[in-house]
Amino acid sequence: MYVSCTLVCLSNIFSFFLCVWLYRNLRITVYTSVILTVGTFYRDDAVNIILIGFRGTGKTTAGRLVAERLGWEFIDADDYLQEKAGKDITTIFDEGGEKAFRRMEESVIAELCGLERRVIGAGGGAVLSKKNVKNMKKGGVVILLEADAETIYERLKADVKTRSQRPRLTDGDLHDEIVHLLEYRRKYYHKAADFTIDTSHLTPEETVQKAITAFEERLTA
Secondary structure, rough: OOHHHHHHHHHHHHHHHHHHHHHHHHHHHHHHHHHHHHOOOOOOOOOOEEEEOOOOOOHHHHHHHHHHHHHOEEEEEHHHHEEEEEEEEHHHHHOOOOOHHHHHHHHHHHHHEEEEOEEOOOOOOOOOOOOHHHHHHHHHEEEEEEOOHHHHHHHHHHHHHHHHHHHOOOOOOOOHHHHHHHHHHHHHHHHHEEEEEEOOOOOOHHHHHHHHHHHHHHHHH
């Protein structure tokens, strides 16, 4: 009788600790799976991270690092557009103007936002199109990377791609263009964004951590 009761008690204790172990480990496994494999979303069709913002805010650098951390693929929308068109953006502007470029951009954004497990770096002016914003909001978590005009100016001066591949969008010098376009686009950026990160004084690694944290918060909200 005594032995039987002892065995029953030990069995109950073992079962209790087994349940605790399973709960803790399964919970961690499921949570990790949600973050890394994106099995559950705050929106059923939100399967990407879309980075928006002006040139020089860190979309490409941070985007590549975020993708690496998640085991995803990074796609620069402007680079993808140029590959599909077989010509650089400056040539597209010269031949068809900004309207032609924006039409092509809408097609590219729609295509990329229909993919899964991608970190997408959208062009700086992509948010000017309501169609683009709709597709981005539908296709993933939209994170705005921003910086002050002086920081962007210093970064773009050192960027070879800016000098060789990006067309001028105003008649002013680079600094004036940055100030003007930032002011004009600010409301579009903030309206489109689910989260905003100011990268002015952040390292790429710090930006990446904030972006992933924002993504996780949205997933678990």
